Amino acid sequence: MKSAIVMAAGKGTRMKSEKTKTMHQVFDKPMIEHVYDNLKKAGVAHIVVVVGHGAEQIQNYLKDKVEYAMQMPQLGTGHAVMQAECLKGETGKTIIFNGDCPLVQPETIEKLFEKAQDAQFTLLTTVLDDALKYGRIIRDEHDNVEKIVEFKDCNEEELQVKEINVGIYCVDNELLWKYLPELTNDNAQKEYYITDLVEIFKKHGHTVNAMVASDPDEMIGVNDRVMLEEATCWLKRHVNRQIMNQGVTLIDSEHTYLSTDTVIGEDSVIYPNVYMEGHVTIGKNCTILPGTYLKNVVIGDGCTIDSSRLTDTKVGNDVTIGPNSHLRNGCEIADKVRIGNFVELKNSKLGYNTKCAHLTYIGDSTVGEKVNFGCGVVTVNYDGKNKFRTEIGDGAFIGSNVNIIAPVKIGKNALLAAGSTINHDVEDGDMAIARPRQEVKKGFGDKYKNK
Ligand code: UD1
Numbered sequence: 001m002k003s004a005i006v007m008a009a010g011k012g013t014r015m016k017s018e019k020t021k022t023m024h025q026v027f028d029k030p031m032i033e034h035v036y037d038n039l040k041k042a043g044v045a046h047i048v049v050v051v052g053h054g055a056e057q058i059q060n061y062l063k064d065k066v067e068y069a070m071q072m073p074q075l076g077t078g079h080a081v082m083q084a085e086c087l088k089g090e091t092g093k094t095i096i097f098n099g100d101c102p103l104v105q106p107e108t109i110e111k112l113f114e115k116a117q118d119a120q121f122t123l124l125t126t127v128l129d130d131a132l133k134y135g136r137i138i139r140d141e142h143d144n145v146e147k148i149v150e151f152k153d154c155n156e157e158e159l160q161v162k163e164i165n166v167g168i169y170c171v172d173n174e175l176l177w178k179y180l181p182e183l184t185n186d187n188a189q190k191e192y193y194i195t196d197l198v199e200i201f202k203k204h205g206h207t208v209n210a211m212v213a214s215d216p217d218e219m220i221g222v223n224d225r226v227m228l229e230e231a232t233c234w235l236k237r238h239v240n241r242q243i244m245n246q247g248v249t250l251i252d253s254e255h256t257y258l259s260t261d262t263v264i265g266e267d268s269v270i271y272p273n274v275y276m277e278g279h280v281t282i283g284k285n286c287t288i289l290p291g292t293y294l295k296n297v298v299i300g301d302g303c304t305i306d307s308s309r310l311t312d313t314k315v316g317n318d319v320t321i322g323p324n325s326h327l328r329n330g331c332e333i334a335d336k337v338r339i340g341n342f343v344e345l346k347n348s349k350l351g352y353n354t355k356c357a358h359l360t361y362i363g364d365s366t367v368g369e370k371v372n373f374g375c376g377v378v379t380v381n382y383d384g385k386n387k388f389r390t391e392i393g394d395g396a397f398i399g400s401n402v403n404i405i406a407p408v409k410i411g412k413n414a415l416l417a418a419g420s421t422i423n424h425d426v427e428d429g430d431m432a433i434a435r436p437r438q439e440v441k442k443g444f445g446d447k448y449k450n451k
Pocket residue numbers: 007008009010011012021022050071073074075076077078079080098099100133134135136148150164165166167192193194195220221222223
């Protein structure tokens with residue numbers, strides 16, 4: 001079985017924050033959630049998160065998606081791993097993961113597991129022009145990894161090394177628990193370093209190997225706000241590139257924000273200044289115009305959305321929405337619907353080919369097929385205390401400036417005259433007109449003007 005220990009108990013002093021480090025947002029999610037998602041996608045079944053500093057922040061967020069181990073006080077990364085005792089006795093490989101490595105992709109994790117088939121301890125490394133304060137990888141004359149030396153423990157020569165420790169290791173689980181007790185805190189920081197396991201495994205005659213990652217930027221360990229911003233930029237670019245490689249045109253990728261959980265079909269075009277959050281699925285041949293915000297939505301094929309806001313909503317095929325419309329709270333829009341400008345829909349269903357082109361509010365309503373809304377229709381769904389539903393049958397024609405006071409049911413092919421205030425049900429095929437009759441005063445207009 002593939003298991004993981006994610007180390008997230010440290011304070012993250014360099015962030016200068018009340019928030020525990022791994023709860024800081026990188027692009028669209030807290031760091032710890034990226035780590036969780038990437039491990040899951042790589043097929044890791046059992047994830048133990050080591051928490052300590054700000055434990056409740058992580059626990060309140062990830063809830064029971066993972067198992068927790070408490071590290072109190074925090075005596076180093078080796079000590080953090082020791083707390084994940086619930087994994088003792090399990091067979092197979094365990095990946096040990098720095099909680100501040102949010103960018104390491106599922107494919108990289110899978111490759112690391114493959115590399116680990118040839119060794120008892122495998123580490124992930126990369127080569128940097130400036131190795132900063134990362135731990136240095138020291139290799140022997142045969143180019144085998146000999147040890148990892150922490151920045152603070154490096155001598156002059158070791159400081160020159162450009163290959164660094166990413167903070168992700170894949171280990172034989174039984175051997176891990178056998179050798180953890182051999183770690184000591186005999187170093188510059190008086191901490192138990194997980195990195196010392198390299199020498200311990202070698203001393204006992206086990207094979208240690210390393211996978212050198214080709215993209216150093218993916219390996220970033222976020223320690224401060226500057227790195228946080230770098231990580232966000234990398235992930236945004238990465239997500240955008242993946243989408244473009246799947247056949248989607250982003251006119252200006254720099255100003256397009258897609259969430260990591262966005263899926264878009266071929267030949268769709270996304271204009272600049274579009275923002276997506278949460279789970280967003282868009283079909284083929286769609287056009288998403290500037291100023292659109294989408295959160296947790298599913299959109300079918302061939303749709304056009306223009307400068308509109310859609311949250312928690314499902315849209316069928318060949319639908320046009322906007323400019324400047326707002327759909328929210330569980331709307332379901334069938335195929336070929338047209339929603340025009342300044343229309344708000346809340347918790348409502350619109351049937352096939354229904355049209356609602358201008359200045360309309362539809363709340364808590366179930367609307368059938370081929371219904372036509374004039375301009376400025378309002379479903380009056382709230383009496384100040386309770387919300388009520390409106391039902392409108394197929395083929396109904398709702399004139400302009402009609403108020404429909406819920407609860408009320410409008411039958412199939414019913415006709416509501418413009419300007420009506422409707423507060424009683426209308427049967428199938430009937431017409432309702434509810435407005436004062438017009439009175440005409442002959443010549444009064446001229447008289448008034450000349451006064
Ligand atoms: C660590 C590595 C270093 C590597 C770098 C990569 C060690 C000793 N050093 O250093 O070789 O180059 O990551 O980014 O492992 N944590 C705990 N409990 C603790 C201490 C830390 O859970 O007692 C967690 C932190 O919350 C963090 C992760 O472990 O998520 C790494 O800790 P951090 O202090 O950032 O390690 P580095 O100094 O960056």
